[in-house]
Structures are given as C-alpha cells and as structure tokens.
Amino acid sequence: MTLMETMVATDRPLLKVEGLTKGYGPRIGCAGVTFDLWPGEVLGIVGESGSGKSTLLSCLAGHLRPDLGSIHYDGRDVLAMGETERRCLGRTDWAYVHQNPRDGLRMGVSAGGNVGERLMAIGARHYGEIRGKAVAWMDRVEIAADRVDDRPSAFSGGMQQRLQIARNLVTSPRLVFMDEPTGGLDVSVQARLLDLMRGLVRDLGLSVVIVTHDLAVVRLLAHRLMVMKSGHVVEQGLTDQVLDDPQHSYTQLLVSSVLQV
Amino acid sequence: MTDQAYNFAYLDEQTKRMIRRAILKGIAVPGYQVPFASREMPMPYGWGTGGVQVTAACLVPEDRLKVIDQGADDTTNAVSIRKFFQRTAGVEVTEATAAATLIQTRHRIPETPLTRGQILVYQVPIPEPLRFLEPRETETRKMHELEEYGLMHVKLYEDIARHGQIATSYDYPVKVEGRYVMAPSPIPKFDNPKLSGNPAIQLFGAGREQRIYALPPYTSAVSLDFDDHPFQASKAPHHCDLCGAKNSYLDEVITDDHGGRMFVCSDTDYCAGRRAAGQKGRLWSPEPQEAAP
Numbered sequence: 001m002t003l004m005e006t007m008v009a010t011d012r013p014l015l016k017v018e019g020l021t022k023g024y025g026p027r028i029g030c031a032g033v034t035f036d037l038w039p040g041e042v043l044g045i046v047g048e049s050g051s052g053k054s055t056l057l058s059c060l061a062g063h064l065r066p067d068l069g070s071i072h073y074d075g076r077d078v079l080a081m082g083e084t085e086r087r088c089l090g091r092t093d094w095a096y097v098h099q100n101p102r103d104g105l106r107m108g109v110s111a112g113g114n115v116g117e118r119l120m121a122i123g124a125r126h127y128g129e130i131r132g133k134a135v136a137w138m139d140r141v142e143i144a145a146d147r148v149d150d151r152p153s154a155f156s157g158g159m160q161q162r163l164q165i166a167r168n169l170v171t172s173p174r175l176v177f178m179d180e181p182t183g184g185l186d187v188s189v190q191a192r193l194l195d196l197m198r199g200l201v202r203d204l205g206l207s208v209v210i211v212t213h214d215l216a217v218v219r220l221l222a223h224r225l226m227v228m229k230s231g232h233v234v235e236q237g238l239t240d241q242v243l244d245d246p247q248h249s250y251t252q253l254l255v256s257s258v259l260q261v
Numbered sequence: 262m263t264d265q266a267y268n269f270a271y272l273d274e275q276t277k278r279m280i281r282r283a284i285l286k287g288i289a290v291p292g293y294q295v296p297f298a299s300r301e302m303p304m305p306y307g308w309g310t311g312g313v314q315v316t317a318a319c320l321v322p323e324d325r326l327k328v329i330d331q332g333a334d335d336t337t338n339a340v341s342i343r344k345f346f347q348r349t350a351g352v353e354v355t356e357a358t359a360a361a362t363l364i365q366t367r368h369r370i371p372e373t374p375l376t377r378g379q380i381l382v383y384q385v386p387i388p389e390p391l392r393f394l395e396p397r398e399t400e401t402r403k404m405h406e407l408e409e410y411g412l413m414h415v416k417l418y419e420d421i422a423r424h425g426q427i428a429t430s431y432d433y434p435v436k437v438e439g440r441y442v443m444a445p446s447p448i449p450k451f452d453n454p455k456l457s458g459n460p461a462i463q464l465f466g467a468g469r470e471q472r473i474y475a476l477p478p479y480t481s482a483v484s485l486d487f488d489d490h491p492f493q494a495s496k497a498p499h500h501c502d503l504c505g506a507k508n509s510y511l512d513e514v515i516t517d518d519h520g521g522r523m524f525v526c527s528d529t530d531y532c533a534g535r536r537a538a539g540q541k542g543r544l545w546s547p548e549p550q551e552a553a554p
C-alpha cells in the first residue's frame with residue numbers, strides 16, 4: 001500500500017495534537033502547535049536552534065508536561081493517562097531515539113543486553129530467544145553478530161546510533177520520536193544511517209516524528225514538514241512543496257541557507 | 262543483668278515505636294523498602310546497625326536471642342552484638358536455632374528449619390536490588406512503584422552472556438508475592454528457597470541506607486531467572502567433613518600450606534548438633550578436641 005492509500009484506509013490519525021504550549025517561565029518553548037500524524041507517515045520538524053523543536057518532541061513523548069493543549073494517541077488522551085500507562089506506552093508502542101547515543105544506550109551493558117532490554121521489560125524470559133532476537137536486530141542495522149557481547153563504548157558513533165535504533169525497534173513500536181538522530185556524525189556515516197532508516201521506516205510502516213536542523217535529512221525521510229520559529233509553527237505542508245516553494249519568508253531564508261542553522 | 266544506664270535494649274521507647282511502625286508497614290507491604298530514621302548505635306556501620314535497631318525494637322524481656330555471622334555464633338561481630346543485648350536488655354541468649362525466639366543474622370539463614378513465632382532479623386548493607394544498574398534513587402523508587410523490573414533481567418542476561426551461566430551467587434534477587442523485587446542481603450543463593458513460605462517473620466534492616474523491609478510468615482519469594490537458565494540453589498559439591506551433612510551450606514577451609522583443605526558446615530550450631538547426635542564426617546576425630554575443657 002502506498003502512503004496515500006494507507007491514509008485513506010484509516011479514518012483517524014495515529015497522533016492528534018492540538019494547541020500544544022510549553023513555556024519555561026516567561027520564555028516560550030513552543031506555542032499553539034497543532035498537527036495530525038497519520039499511520040505510516042514521517043513528519044519532519046525543522047527550524048533554527050532554539051526554535052522549540054526539542055521542547056515539542058519532549059512534550060509529545062511524555063518527557064515534559066505541556067502547559068496547554070491536548071495529545072491523542074490512537075484515540076487515547078495521553079495527558080489524561082496515569083504515569084504507569086504512559087511509561088508502558090513508552091516501552092511498547094513508542095520509541096525515542098536520542099541525538100546522543102549515550103543518552104539512549106546503557107554504556108555498561110553489552111550490545112545484546114541493550115537490544116534485549118525492552119523485550120525483558122515486557123516479560124520475555126527465555127535467554128536464547130532474547131539473544132536470538134538481539135542478533136537478528138543487530139544484523140538488520142548492519143552490526144556483525146560477533147559484536148553481540150561487546151559494550152557500546154567499543155563501537156563507533158555510527159554503530160552506536162544504529163544500535164540505539166535496533167534497541168528501540170525490537171518491540172515493534174508504531175510511533176518513533178527522533179531528535180537529531182544524525183547530528184554529530186560524519187557526512188558519509190550520516191548518509192548510510194539515513195539510508196538504513198529509510199528502509200526500516202518503509203519496511204516496518206513506522207510513523208515517525210523527526211526533529212532536525214538538516215534539510216537534507218527531511219528531504220530524504222519526511223513526507224511532511226513543519227517549520228518552527230520562536231516556538232511557533234510558521235509553515236507546514238508536503239516536504240517537496242515546502243522546500244521547493246516556501247511561502248513564509250522565514251522558510252525561504254532557511255531553504256536558501258542564508259540562515260546558519 | 263541489665264545495665265541501668267540504658268533503656269531496655271538501648272534505644273529509647275519513642276525511637277523503638279518509630280522503628281516498629283516501619284516494621285509493621287514493611288510487614289503490611291511485603292518486600293517494600295520502608296524508610297526509617299536510623300539512629301547512631303555504639304558500633305560502626307557495617308557491623309549491622311540496621312539489624313541491631315530492628316532487633317532492639319522487637320526484643321521483649323522473655324526473648325531468647327541468637328546472633329550469627331556467616332552461620333557462626335562465635336565470630337567477633339556475633340559475639341559483640343550478643344553481648345550488647347545481654348548487657349542492655351538482659352535477655353537470655355542461646356546458640357541453638359530451635360531454642361531461639363529471635364535470631365539476628367549476617368549472610369546466612371540457619372539450616373534448622375525455622376518455626377512459627379520465631380523472628381529472623383537480617384543485617385543489610387545495600388537494600389536496593391536495582392542500585393547496581395540504576396544509581397539514581399528517584400529513578401529506582403519510580404521503577405518499584407511502576408513495577409518496571411526489566412533491568413533485573415538485563416543483569417542476569419549479562420551474567421549469562423559473560424559467564425555462560427547466572428554467576429550471581431550472593432544477594433540473589435527475589436520477587437515477593439509477585440510484586441516487589443527485593444534484595445535478600447548477601448546470603449548465598451543456596452539459602453534463597455528458605456526465604457519463601459517460611460513460617461518465621463523475616464525482617465531486614467539497613468542502617469546506613471535507612472531502610473527496613475519484611476517477609477511476613479508464609480510469603481512467597483521467587484528467585485528471578487530465565488526459562489532456559491532456571492535458578493539453582495547451588496553449593497560446593499561435597500559433604501561436610503565434620504558431620505557428614507549432604508545438604509548444608511559449606512565453607513572451604515584451608516588446613517595446611519600444601520593445598521590441604523576441608524569443607525565444613527557454615528552453620529556451626531547445625532554441625533555441632535549433628536555431631537552430638539552421632540553423625541560423623543570424613544575428617545571428624547572427636548576425642549582430642551572434645552576432651553579439652
């Protein structure tokens with residue numbers, strides 16, 4: 001099924017966000033953010049540093065409590081959930097890929113243990129099966145099976161990031177949040193990671209909200225774009241449309257790379 | 262004889278009431294770590310000040326107290342704690358597990374099965390079973406609250422990945438009544454099955470960390486494991502060289518500097534009881550030692 005067909009086939013968005021607002025004292029984090037995310041859709045959030053991208057993502061993922069607004073996941077009111085339920089979503093249906101793999105991995109635990117953790121968290125109790133799944137997922141993100149007992153501290157930055165992705169996807173989440181997943185990597189390593197991510201998103205039918213300041217990343221991955229400035233969404237639309245024919249003057253600056261982002 | 266300079270069992274009544282409240286809460290919520298305001302005791306941390314405070318709060322003049330350290334009644338630590346309560350509470354003391362009403366222990370559960378009405382008090386250095394994996398106290402509390410115990414299995418997974426088997430042999434974590442994961446203190450995992458369904462009241466006191474927790478009588482405590490790597494209550498594959506016991510936990514003792522060694526029961530009361538009843542081990546020669554006054 002193409003994305004359009006999927007979107008037509010489902011009658012409600014996977015994530016429905018309305019008027020999401022979060023301030024830090026008098027300072028705006030993000031304000032009045034409204035959007036729908038459909039199953040299988042990749043939404044890119046771009047904007048210069050300090051524009052509120054990470055604040056928005058943290059609110060969506062339940063790491064920060066917004067001051068105003070609502071979030072519905074698959075019809076369920078996320079902000080009305082108890083913490084147990086929300087954290088349970090966080091390790092089953094949802095995944096979060098941090099910019100810095102050190103924040104998303106346990107550096108003192110083997111690669112296999114890192115990938116297996118979410119399985120064990122939801123009750124897997126067969127060592128051989130957990131290990132088998134860990135190896136299969138490492139293979140899928142192009143890490144050799146004989147590294148399964150090595151700690152991530154012995155891995156390169158690109159490998160660490162791929163391991164973090166495997167660790168997140170092992171429980172087959174439906175919704176993945178990513179904050180600058182390619183930041184801090186060499187250009188050639190970035191390209192390989194992007195290629196891998198594109199394959200996974202397509203094969204697994206993942207819905208993704210990805211934050212980046214790199215327009216090349218969203219051009220490759222995102223179906224739709226939101227452009228943020230000073231906490232507000234100033235423009236949103238299909239990726240190619242926004243990038244090729246930006247309407248807001250800020251987006252025009254962003255696209256013409258006049259802004260150092 | 263009680264030393265009149267002290268209140269009964271050293272602690273003042275108000276402190277004992279506070280500790281008893283923590284104990285009762287612990288009994289009401291098996292395996293849950295209850296914070297308490299640990300007091301300075303006239304002995305250093307690491308000498309079981311948590312256990313001593315719990316014992317002090319439980320003792321009544323009619324009690325008969327036994328104190329063991331690694332299974333033995335005669336180590337410095339056990340002797341000094343026993344003397345402390347003889348002096349401050351004037352209670353009777355005993356080395357016989359069956360005769361004791363309250364047993365304070367470090368690192369062992371007696372071999373002789375405990376019975377209804379007995380209290381076993383454990384000295385606990387680190388009460389938090391998740392500490393090794395998650396150093397943040399706020400986070401471990403949250404994990405207990407939300408029953409997020411996946412990390413415990415990550416630790417066991419790492420054990421198997423590194424050593425081919427679960428190498429954790431002391432302080433082996435248990436799940437209590439299907440709810441809280443609990444550190445049984447550094448007892449050998451051989452003792453873990455005795456935690457579960459025990460007719461005695463089991464109380465755990467951590468002085469430095471200011472925590473008390475409990476297993477009421479007949480509480481289930483299941484050792485964590487994997488389906489394909491089941492928990493095993495292992496011990497050295499020998500019989501006791503003194504009393505011949507097959508199923509008691511053994512200490513290895515070096516007997517000379519030519520590699521000579523022997524295995525003896527770590528529970529000295531159990532071993533002596535068996536010998537008194539005529540049981541003999543490989544190296545038991547009663548006359549010379551027994552004849553001495």
Ligand SMILES: Nc1ncnc2c1ncn2[C@@H]1O[C@H](COP(=O)(O)OP(=O)(O)O)[C@@H](O)[C@H]1O
Pocket residue numbers: 024027028029030047048049050051052053054055056
């Ligand atoms: N913890 C915080 N405390 C105070 N202000 C913050 C905090 N985090 C972010 N901000 C502010 O909120 C705004 C948005 O920041 P952020 O969401 O990190 O933007 P981005 O991810 O786009 O760089 C900025 O002005 C930033 O300084």
Ligand SMILES: [Mg+2]
Pocket residue numbers: 053054055
């Ligand atoms: Mg950011």
